Amino acid sequence: MLPFRATVNPVVTRFHKFGPDVLPLHAELSLAGVRCLLSTNSKEILSCVSHWFSTGRYPYPTGQPVNLDVLVDSSINRDPSAKAHFRGLRHLVFATFGIEEVFAFDLLRRRVVGTISAATASDSSFWNTQLLPIMVGVMGTTVGVVPLHSACLDRDGKGLLIAGLSGAGKSTLSVALAQREFSLVSDDWTYVSRDGNTDSLIASGLSVPVKLLPDAVEHFAELKAFTPKQSLNGELAFEVDATKVFRSQVKSISRPHWLIFLERDNRPGCDFIPYDPEDARAFYERSAELLPEELPGAAATRSEIIRMVTSGNCFRVRSGELPQRTAEAIDHFCNGA
Amino acid sequence: MPSPLKALLRFEEEIIFVETNDSSLLLPLGYFDSETTSAISPAFHWKLLRDADVRGKPARATILMAGGLLVANMGPACLAGMDLERKELLAFIGGEVDPQDYQNYVFPVLSGLTRFAMGKVVGANA
Secondary structure, three states, X not given: OEOHHHHHOOOEEEEEEOOOOOOOEEEEEEEOOEEEEEEEOOHHHHHHOHHHEOOOOOOOOOOOOEEEXXXXXXXXXXXXXXXXXXXXXXXXXXXXXXXXXXEEEEOOOOEEEEEEOHHHHOOHHHHHHHHHHHXXXXXXXXXXXXEEOOEEEEEOOEEEEEEOOOOOOXXXXXXXXXXXXXXXXXXXXXXXXXXXXXXXXXXXXXXXXEEEOHHHHHOOHHHHHOOOEEOOOOOEEXXXXXXXXXXXXXXXXXXXXXXXXXXXXXXXXXXXEEOOHHHHHXXXXXXXXXXXXXXXXXXXXXXXXXXXHHOOEEEEEEEOOOHHHHHXXXXXXXXXX | OOOOEEEEEEEOOEXXXXXXXOHHHOHHHOOEOOHHHOOOOOOEEEEEEEXXXXXXXXXXXXXXXXXXXXXXXXXXXXXXXXXXXXXXXXXXXEOOOOHHHHHHHXXXXXXXXXXXXXXXXXXXXX
């Protein structure tokens, strides 16, 4: 038998076999209900993700953990200008960051493996605004945590989910609501799981920066001090900390209570129209990522959570008003609902 | 991403069932079609997807082995994963990877992953 590199030489430059000997450092993270067992050879990574260490901060842990194995290889170069690149089929999803840095997500084994440069290992922004949210988004459904493309705000423990097509203004409206009596849980992706075996749901956010398109500066003067930058999906956007820039209250969890589908309208006014739960459910099911057929349980759990989310107070909000006026109308609506 | 083209590939003593969306990825393999070999039970399953939107050439590969998974990263132009337990290989191959790149760089890596899965390779001590 031949060693691996010899058989494919000269096109293989590195071979990393993951195991306890090469990944001696460990931590348990709690990420929006996803329990993550991190193994690595980098103290810098542990430092960057220490905010997420499990200390009982998430009161509703789900069952199976996701294993995240990350090897830092000092011979790898970071390409700071590289955009994230994703590909996936069946149970395997790949994410590359430049030429040499890669993560592979194995949905069947609930395992993520990756190798990165020392520079990326110590980049807190990479971990907290890119890799960990991506991991929860890709792997969450396999452990009962369903990512929904919706903003979430909280008022007095009641969650307001805001769905809508891309460009409908979810993030802008979220910030406008967070300048009123609402606390911001998430402006883009909300992770929903069941509260143990009860019939209630928990909605979580990951405290990533609020992402606002460049025209949001017309509605929020606070943004004039910032410059839009290219975001993970290639869009030009402001990515700012809502607590610092807008002095918003932020919460990590809420309980879904209202669901609105935001639609832009050319006519003035803001209309609240009851939305058929079947249509709402179809919206979320259509936008959900395909799961491998070997995970029928995960697909069933996701469908059940979507059914529960859409079975309550569900409305279409057609607004031709500015975000602040729409937020005011929603505020009044939630007061009366 | 659909992969309507199917073929059987003789690889050393084994037969591999190959699915792809690009016939040019089959041509260098010396395949034979499934009609004449329907009785053969393939030992491996390859899914080779031409990723036309992805630019660039394949870089030299980094291989990760973690439990039942082998990953070959050659940059966005070629990403491959071999599930050792399921004996399935999935590869995304960029639009600018030409037949020469494929034969000289990509196919040797895919072959290496498959040999490893066959137990004909001992590991990374080279």
